[in-house]
Amino acid sequence: MLTDLTDEQLLAQALAGDEDSFTALYRRRQGPVFRFALHMSGSWLIAEEVTQDVFMVLIQRGRDFDPSRAALGAYLFGVARNYVRRALERNYAETALSSPVDDEAQSLMVNSDPGEGIARQQASTAVWKAVLSLPEHYREVVVLCDLQELSYADAAEALGCALGTIRSRLHRAHDMLSRKLQHSAAAAPGIASVTARCLS
Amino acid sequence: MTCREFEQRATSLTLWELSQAQDQQILGHAGGCQKCAAWLQQQRMLAATMQTLQARTAGCAAGPDVERVLLRAFRQGPSELVRPEMAQRFIPIAMRLSRFFEVGAYVAVGAAIAVGLFLGVRLLERRSVNLPVNSQSAQPSASSPSVAAETKPQQQLPTVSRSSVNRLRPRHVLSASQSLPDTAEPSQTSTDSDYVALMFCDPLSCSSDAQVVRMELPTPGMTGSGGEPDAQRGIADVVVGYDGVVRAVRIVN
Numbered sequence: 472m473l474t475d476l477t478d479e480q481l482l483a484q485a486l487a488g489d490e491d492s493f494t495a496l497y498r499r500r501q502g503p504v505f506r507f508a509l510h511m512s513g514s515w516l517i518a519e520e521v522t523q524d525v526f527m528v529l530i531q532r533g534r535d536f537d538p539s540r541a542a543l544g545a546y547l548f549g550v551a552r553n554y555v556r557r558a559l560e561r562n563y564a565e566t567a568l569s570s571p572v573d574d575e576a577q578s579l580m581v582n583s584d585p586g587e588g589i590a591r592q593q594a595s596t597a598v599w600k601a602v603l604s605l606p607e608h609y610r611e612v613v614v615l616c617d618l619q620e621l622s623y624a625d626a627a628e629a630l631g632c633a634l635g636t637i638r639s640r641l642h643r644a645h646d647m648l649s650r651k652l653q654h655s656a657a658a659a660p661g662i663a664s665v666t667a668r669c670l671s
Numbered sequence: 672m673t674c675r676e677f678e679q680r681a682t683s684l685t686l687w688e689l690s691q692a693q694d695q696q697i698l699g700h701a702g703g704c705q706k707c708a709a710w711l712q713q714q715r716m717l718a719a720t721m722q723t724l725q726a727r728t729a730g731c732a733a734g735p736d737v738e739r740v741l742l743r744a745f746r747q748g749p750s751e752l753v754r755p756e757m758a759q760r761f762i763p764i765a766m767r768l769s770r771f772f773e774v775g776a777y778v779a780v781g782a783a784i785a786v787g788l789f790l791g792v793r794l795l796e797r798r799s800v801n802l803p804v805n806s807q808s809a810q811p812s813a814s815s816p817s818v819a820a821e822t823k824p825q826q827q828l829p830t831v832s833r834s835s836v837n838r839l840r841p842r843h844v845l846s847a848s849q850s851l852p853d854t855a856e857p858s859q860t861s862t863d864s865d866y867v868a869l870m871f872c873d874p875l876s877c878s879s880d881a882q883v884v885r886m887e888l889p890t891p892g893m894t895g896s897g898g899e900p901d902a903q904r905g906i907a908d909v910v911v912g913y914d915g916v917v918r919a920v921r922i923v924n
Contacts, residue, residue, distance in 0.1 A: 510724075518731075530741070618728075
């Protein structure tokens, strides 16, 4: 079964021309890559474009991937990071940052509890805006470690930096986020109440 | 546990691990230290809000269009997607061809540099030859009239530069020139006194590189003692290069 194979095995089969292996690998890995791009950019459009570009790179230059250097997941995040950076620098920069979370992204968010819908949406939008307002190298570690739940080691592989750098950046980013959220909580008390409910 | 140790331990944990706060040492320190307890509480709140964002975007994924585009690209088969056995067969040929062209490019660049250097040197040579001829053409007017009378045959000559004659220095010409009073240019050095002016004549034959000129050579008897010119006249064929330098002399009689 293809689902039993590792990412690296699927990639090897895909590079040998097996379409089913490529499809399985894509379906396994596209979600995290897409969400990483979405969290980083706040734009659904950029996220889809980046996901497509990342797997296109895998089709065209998949042989360059060296399993001894990093896991395939970390490699894909590394490629996605570069494409997000390019997309933000290119033509989307203004639109993405002027309205940090675009309408399509907000409307497609999963809403599990309709009763708390609006308050939760406000809270998550506030967090997302705070994350998007972070400098890029802090945003990357927050998205990878906190939102994608990567280990510090995997995040270090994806970003190509030392473990200690990830820790210190994350520590600093958390402080900055806390301060930003306190400001937004003071401006909109609903966010604080949702946070309190989450904690209780 | 000190506050510093607390901070070090806390930063080694992820936000989720920290928010669950199962680490007894961290909890113990936070229980006794207000500042660290506030920080821990802040982290827990942050983790909770992050969790809401994470939960809301958990189901987000790329649309079916992306998969369709990628599968189309996969089926089109970029060059990297050739079968391994095919790749092994074709890649060495491509490598060899590329190396061949690479070497060819290096050779072409090297040849271009060599040709450029050669032409540059030739151009410099031509310039260095032309300059003395030009400067020399102005000099006869500076000589005194008496000297001009003595050196009459010399004045008729001189499209061939003196320096170029000096380069050749045929033995018999030199011996003739040694007896010549070198009055045409008094300021010249002793080596210049070895020069012998040759008469200008129509070329016997021409080519792109040189022309052959037949001319009378001044001899000691002719120039020095003023005896019969016909009896002592020497005839020589002189090969003059395109740059005015005498390449060779052949004594005809």
